[in-house]
Amino acid sequence: xxxxxxxxxxxxxxxxxxxxxxxxxTYLYQNNxxxxxxNQRIMTDGYFVMSMMVDAxxxxxxxxQMSRDLxxxxxxxxxxVQVQHENLFKMMHRI
Amino acid sequence: xxxxxxxxxxxxxxxxxxxLDIRTTTLGVNLKDCIDSDxxxxxxxxxxxxxxxAASLVAESDKLERKYGIPIVNKRLAVTPVSLIMETHxxxxxxxxxxxxxxxxxxDSGIDFIGxxxxxxxxxxxxxxxxxxxxxxxxxxxxxxxxxxxxVGATVAGLNLDAVNLIGGMLKETASRSEKGVGCAKxxxxxxxxxxxxxxxxAFHGTGEADAALNIGISGPGVVKRVVEKNRDxxxxxxxxxxxxxxxxxxxxxxxxxxxxxxxxxxPFGIVDISLASTTARGDSVAGVIEAFGIEKIGAHxxxxxVALLMDAVKKGGAMASGNVGGLSGTFIPISEDxxxxxxxxxxxxxxxxxxxxxxxxxxxxxxxxxPGQTPAEIINGIIADELAIGIxxxxxxxxxxxxVPGKKAGxxxxxxxxxxxxxxxxxxxxxAGDFLKxxxxxxxxxxxxxx
Numbered sequence: 001x002x003x004x005x006x007x008x009x010x011x012x013x014x015x016x017x018x019x020x021x022x023x024x025x026t027y028l029y030q031n032n033x034x035x036x037x038x039n040q041r042i043m044t045d046g047y048f049v050m051s052m053m054v055d056a057x058x059x060x061x062x063x064x065q066m067s068r069d070l071x072x073x074x075x076x077x078x079x080x081v082q083v084q085h086e087n088l089f090k091m092m093h094r095i
Numbered sequence: 096x097x098x099x100x101x102x103x104x105x106x107x108x109x110x111x112x113x114x115l116d117i118r119t120t121t122l123g124v125n126l127k128d129c130i131d132s133d134x135x136x137x138x139x140x141x142x143x144x145x146x147x148x149a150a151s152l153v154a155e156s157d158k159l160e161r162k163y164g165i166p167i168v169n170k171r172l173a174v175t176p177v178s179l180i181m182e183t184h185x186x187x188x189x190x191x192x193x194x195x196x197x198x199x200x201x202x203d204s205g206i207d208f209i210g211x212x213x214x215x216x217x218x219x220x221x222x223x224x225x226x227x228x229x230x231x232x233x234x235x236x237x238x239x240x241x242x243x244x245x246x247v248g249a250t251v252a253g254l255n256l257d258a259v260n261l262i263g264g265m266l267k268e269t270a271s272r273s274e275k276g277v278g279c280a281k282x283x284x285x286x287x288x289x290x291x292x293x294x295x296x297x298a299f300h301g302t303g304e305a306d307a308a309l310n311i312g313i314s315g316p317g318v319v320k321r322v323v324e325k326n327r328d329x330x331x332x333x334x335x336x337x338x339x340x341x342x343x344x345x346x347x348x349x350x351x352x353x354x355x356x357x358x359x360x361x362x363p364f365g366i367v368d369i370s371l372a373s374t375t376a377r378g379d380s381v382a383g384v385i386e387a388f389g390i391e392k393i394g395a396h397x398x399x400x401x402v403a404l405l406m407d408a409v410k411k412g413g414a415m416a417s418g419n420v421g422g423l424s425g426t427f428i429p430i431s432e433d434x435x436x437x438x439x440x441x442x443x444x445x446x447x448x449x450x451x452x453x454x455x456x457x458x459x460x461x462x463x464x465x466x467p468g469q470t471p472a473e474i475i476n477g478i479i480a481d482e483l484a485i486g487i488x489x490x491x492x493x494x495x496x497x498x499x500v501p502g503k504k505a506g507x508x509x510x511x512x513x514x515x516x517x518x519x520x521x522x523x524x525x526x527x528a529g530d531f532l533k534x535x536x537x538x539x540x541x542x543x544x545x546x547x
Contacts, residue, residue: 064161
């Protein structure tokens with residue numbers, strides 16, 4: 001059921017390169033986070049954007065920790081990583 | 096996926112490259128029930144209450160910052176107007192000690208500013224109000240984090256000119272006691288001051304408020320500038336529409352964080368104040384928005400129309416997005432905190448007269464501007480009185496945050512650093528309204544206030 005999930009969006013922005021999905025997916029696997037959906041594209045302004053919708057209900061680390069860890073992983077890949085609970089997008093983009 | 100990649104990217108870009116942030120989570124705290132005939136016990140109760148609230152405010156704000164990936168820049172406290180709680184301890188040294196207690200509570204709990212060292216004197220002074228004003232130069236120069244306000248008029252009460260007449264001298268005294276006059280940056284003189292404004296320096300916890308209330312200030316001139324730049328050709332209605340849509344989105348983010356934070360703290364949610372508030376960060380400029388409209392420099396003829404359009408669109412977008420929009424909600428146009436405003440003054444596009452005109456349609460007033468240190472007190476009082484008259488007669492809040500910088504003359508640049516930025520010292524009209532202001536007394540409330 002949708003309501004039982006804890007959906008979080010992980011957005012990666014930067015210049016396209018190898019290993020981005022692998023690095024993030026490995027971290028998520030290690031922390032028992034399930035990937036629900038992935039979407040990626042080169043935007044009109046030239047940036048590579050990858051967004052993962054994940055279910056963090058069973059995550060072994062709290063969300064603050066995941067956010068910090070993924071920021072570090074992003075830095076190693078020279079990408080910006082944002083971790084945001086789905087409520088933010090519901091509020092901003094849906095009435 | 097439940098959301099388009101474009102929507103996710105739009106939100107991420109607002110935060111990562113357009114400086115969208117929750118500018119402040121300000122917790123209003125009632126101190127009336129801390130009053131004690133034993134002054135030491137009174138101060139201890141105030142200190143303990145503030146530190147307790149501040150610790151949870153900071154911890155829970157940090158958690159939400161991570162949950163939503165939106166920076167929560169400032170966590171602040173606002174208290175019951177201090178003159179009110181000091182009525183039975185009416186000695187100057189006790190006012191200073193109470194200011195010291197507020198300062199210590201803020202410092203010890205990692206809060207950068209605490210507001211509410213002020214008085215509401217729109218119709219007259221109590222003994223404590225008068226004493227508070229007398230102690231302001233010492234309080235503002237000796238404390239680091241205490242912010243002060245005075246509400247000296249209201250549309251329904253008129254203007255307390257006797258209070259205004261005290262301010263020029265008091266500001267000059269404050270300026271002479273603090274480096275570059277920066278103590279004055281911690282005082283706002285208002286009319287129609289809102290009791291739930293989360294933005295410093297003018298925040299306080301009004302007497303109509305509950306024991307505690309959480310108010311959120313959300314900003315985002317960079318975000319608005321970006322959408323305006325992407326829509327160069329729309330007419331004024333279309334321009335207003337795109338601003339409304341954008342402000343709707345950013346206010347929703349504030350509403351979400353406010354509601355979750357208030358639930359986590361178990362404190363009632365007050366209001367979201369949607370104000371475009373500049374910072375010195377690149378691109379985070381209200382002047383930049385106005386210039387993106389197609390105005391060469393803010394201050395050019397046409398700027399008042401532009402600020403009016405912006406202000407109205409911001410309010411409309413915000414009003415749809417939140418159950419309780421309040422505070423000042425609109426657009427701040429400070430000088431020293433906005434790179435575009437500083438540039439406009441330096442290039443001669445914007446002077447004090449045009450700035451005053453802009454404040455008739457912005458949400459606050461003459462904010463964070465410097466005048467020569469030699470400016471006579473009566474001329475400072477005249478600047479303040481004019482600005483406040485605009486608020487009283489237009490049924491809106493106006494305020495003044497003026498810094499007479501000792502030793503500086505018009506055209507000099509004064510660097511305050513940090514959040515306060517850099518102020519070009521502005522030319523002041525040298526002619527005096529001294530004899531008019533000396534009449535003193537109270538300006539009657541305007542006929543438009545008689546609405547009962």
